[in-house]
Amino acid sequence: MRLRSIIGTTAFLAAMYFCAGIYVLRFHLEPLLVPRADAPTLPSIPPLQSIGGHEETLLVRRYGVPRVGCVLFFPGQHGSIPGYDTQLFPAFTGHGIAVLAVAYPGQDGAPGALDLKQMRALGMRTLAAASAICGEHRVIVYGRSLGSMVAAYSVASHQPAGLILEGTTPSLASAIRLRLRVHWYLAPLAALPVSTLLAHDFSLKEALSQTPLKQAVAFQGTADSETPLSALRITPGLEKLRIVEVRGGTHSTTYRLAEHQMVEMAESMLR
Template identity: 30%
Template sequence: MKRVLAIIISVVIGIWLAIALLVFVTQRHLVFPRHLLPPVARMEQLSPEIQEVTVETADGERLYGLWKAPQAGRPVVVSFHGNASAPGWAADRFSTGRWAAHGWGVLAIAYRGYPGSTGSPSETGILADGEAAISFVQKAAPESAILVHGHSLGTGVAVAMAAAHPVIGAYLEAPYASLLSLAKRQFRYLPGFLMRDPMRSDLRVARVTAPVIAIHGKQDPVIPVSSARELIGKATSNSRLIEVDGDHVSILGEADGEVEDFFRRAVAP
């Protein structure tokens, strides 16, 4: 009986170790599924005012970017996309409608390793990409204030940039407290140290002194609204979370009117 029990325990441990190894080795394909994306969209699908640009990082990568210059003295949205997305939708969105009517510029980049960009993604890498995006705007439009924006994975980059730079604010759609906490929900029996890219927005957001406005769908099946509540609960007192009926994608743009008006007034002379 003891021998049988020992064999069972060994098999269980072996299966657990195999799963842990598989998750550790493949996790960046899960967190950054850029291999599922089509080749980069070409310019004929976007506004003629948007330019394709190359954003160079400090460690030598070349990022595909979409840039629309702001009107003189107007702010710029620097947008960071989700893990299975690309910059085209954000560039188009922030270069039209009320954003265009009030002179906003926009820069949206593709992270390293994503279509159009060199390199391979990681937390350290995409944060370096964020730094490169901020630097690009500071050089291209030195008189313009910056509003960082992110969706899903990109909210972690936006929070990190807002914590490190004097931005006018952060606009977050479907944010999370950390990728580590999300991973623990999916892999309850695996230790947290296996997570190579924890993206601890919950530790960074307290260093953001500018307002943070977040929107989250109550029916989001990817990132629970409780994660967004945890994040905003650690932000400055002038930050807020807008909870709406919707999922991970349907909420995109739902708060644009309120957010654009708020931050435009914040930089009005």
């Protein structure tokens, strides 16, 4: 009887564990993907434009003067524009390429909360606004980490000068699986059919198949364990995407190591 009770309790707890994982993946993913972040210091540049409504708003801030063109920048899940404005943006603005930096709902002064169902439409509207500022063919869309997926989908209805992805992943499901495996207490959840549990599994293959854009480049660090280079290499359907290996680049250092290359790529796309 005691053994039967232990087995029954263990089975019940395991079922509850997996049910909780299924519920979060299906209905409560947004707060984990893009957590609210009240930065200790907001960006010093005031918002140039807001996209969306009160419940979900993207803010766009401009850095530099668009003498050559513009880069529309979608950051990773934690935003942190105040860090990029000193580490990354000067590399572009110093070459006459203005940076239009996006802040997600709930981050860097943007009100509201993220709704994945609205993110694709908001990304397209943001690109339309950038095109109105700089000219459609003078805009390069740049997305890093989670922002690379938003960037890839935003170009579906427009034809910017090019698309630069950095620290990207083949799909939302593949990124989630990898994150789950990193933590021992979450690793069993990676066995779930993540792609079918998500309300929509955003993927580079789907995004790039919807655009006639010809210049799409991904800068991927060889030491990136969060979005591994190998995952891109083995994913079919990414023939449009040129992959540039960044030697020694981790998920947090690739953009610094590839800064010069990315600026050169942007200048080439704008010619």
